[in-house]
Amino acid sequence: MSKKKGYVxxxxxxxxxxxxxxxxxxxxxxxELAKDKADLECLPLIVKGKKEVIEALKENKIISIDGCPLKxxxxxxxxxxxxxxxxxxxxxxxxxxRDLKPEPYIIPIGENTKELSKKLAEKVxxxxxxxxxxxxEVE
Amino acid sequence: xxxxxGIIACSGEKxxxxxxxxxxxxxxxxxxxxxxxxxxxxxxFAAGGLERHGGQQERNFAKEHPTIxxxxxxxxxxxxxxxxxxxxVAATIRVDEIMKAHPEFKPKSREDLGKDGLKLAEIIAxxxxxxxxxxxxxx
Numbered sequence: 001m002s003k004k005k006g007y008v009x010x011x012x013x014x015x016x017x018x019x020x021x022x023x024x025x026x027x028x029x030x031x032e033l034a035k036d037k038a039d040l041e042c043l044p045l046i047v048k049g050k051k052e053v054i055e056a057l058k059e060n061k062i063i064s065i066d067g068c069p070l071k072x073x074x075x076x077x078x079x080x081x082x083x084x085x086x087x088x089x090x091x092x093x094x095x096x097x098r099d100l101k102p103e104p105y106i107i108p109i110g111e112n113t114k115e116l117s118k119k120l121a122e123k124v125x126x127x128x129x130x131x132x133x134x135x136x137e138v139e
Numbered sequence: 140x141x142x143x144x145g146i147i148a149c150s151g152e153k154x155x156x157x158x159x160x161x162x163x164x165x166x167x168x169x170x171x172x173x174x175x176x177x178x179x180x181x182x183x184f185a186a187g188g189l190e191r192h193g194g195q196q197e198r199n200f201a202k203e204h205p206t207i208x209x210x211x212x213x214x215x216x217x218x219x220x221x222x223x224x225x226x227x228v229a230a231t232i233r234v235d236e237i238m239k240a241h242p243e244f245k246p247k248s249r250e251d252l253g254k255d256g257l258k259l260a261e262i263i264a265x266x267x268x269x270x271x272x273x274x275x276x277x278x
Contacts, residue, residue: 009152010152011182012150012151012152012161012180012181012182013180014148014150014161014164014165014178014180015178015180023152024250026152027249027250031250040152040153041152041153042149042151042152042153042154042157042216043150043151043152043182044149044150044151044157044181044182044214044216044217044220045151045153045214045216047181047182047184047216047220048214048216048219048220050214070183072180072182072183073182076182106165107162107165107166107257107260108251
């Protein structure tokens with residue numbers, strides 16, 4: 001069995017609910033769906049270039065989750081680590097589930113936002129399994 | 140016309156302090172000082188390919204306006220990012236220090252602050268609001 005982990009790095013967006021979906025998704029993945037295979041790291045620490053964090057990411061699989069087209073998570077990881085193994089946009093899960101309109105408030109997040117996060121977390125967890133089993137090509 | 144103050148939360152996804160910094164920033168810009176403050180995104184400061192990804196706008200704002208950073212831990216990611224790309228910050232709030240000063244409030248977790256955590260976020264937000272007032276008097 002692979003000892004590598006999948007690092008899930010959500011963007012740090014705090015202005016809109018799409019950033020919250022990314023964070024909630026990451027928590028569901030690392031706490032429930034893939035808790036032995038996934039871990040979380042602070043995006044600001046990656047941006048800062050913390051050596052131990054960058055080294056850990058280089059040695060493992062990296063999944064970015066972004067909430068807007070600026071793609072802070074993806075772009076900053078590419079800038080600091082040079083590689084992202086899979087990327088997700090929270091806006092995609094919203095588009096795929098038109099019946100689940102995310103609530104505009106984010107503290108605390110609403111029920112639809114939670115549900116959307118669960119759906120995205122399932123996709124992220126599935127991708128981590130694929131990556132750790134080397135079933136997919138690295139981007 | 141009065142210049143707005145930029146509020147930059149560390150937002151670290153891995154830590155309780157990051158969640159508190161994010162919640163406090165939201166309380167300041169939405170409730171306590173909606174006309175005097177604006178949230179800036181920490182990772183955007185260093186987003187790769189700034190011209191394409193929008194980070195320059197954040198950097199320019201922080202060059203021309205006073206900024207208050209909210210730090211979830213001793214790494215001071217937000218302060219370092221602002222000083223690296225825009226200039227000195229007007230003030231820094233340490234969430235970990237405020238937590239130590241208020242042991243009576245025990246936040247539930249990084250995922251869910253709970254009642255105590257939200258109370259603590261309000262206390263942090265009030266500290267930030269005081270700094271905004273101080274900066275206003277100095278101008």
